[in-house]
Amino acid sequence: MSLAKHNTAAAKCDVAGCDNDAERSFNIKQVEKTDLSLKSGDLRNVHLCKEHYKEFKKQTKTDRELDAIYD
Ligand SMILES: [Zn+2]
Structure with missing residues (x-):
């Protein structure tokens, strides 16, 4: 018995300890x-769930703000 291939189905979040369904994917360089x-x-691509996407956005935004502060 073989299952139909669903390559796009149910990617999981790639953050350690997280088992949520992925919402978006990003290049590893951004996530690093x-x-x-x-x-x-x-x-190469990191899948993030909704929660970790929020965290990711927060942290990448913080980076830019810190740059501005310490410039
Ligand atoms: Zn997650």
């Missing part, structure tokens, strides 16, 4: 700038 720790460091 944050302190989110991933299940695997060997990814």
Whole structure:
């Protein structure tokens, strides 16, 4: 018995300890700038759930703000 292939189905969040369904994916280089720790460091694209996407956005925004402050 073989299952139909659903390559787009149910990608999971790649953050360590998180088992939520992924909402979006990002290039690893963007995610490396944050302190989110991933299940695997060997990814090209990192899937993030809604919660971790928020965290990601917060941290990338904070980076820019810090740059401005310390400039
Ligand atoms: Zn997550």
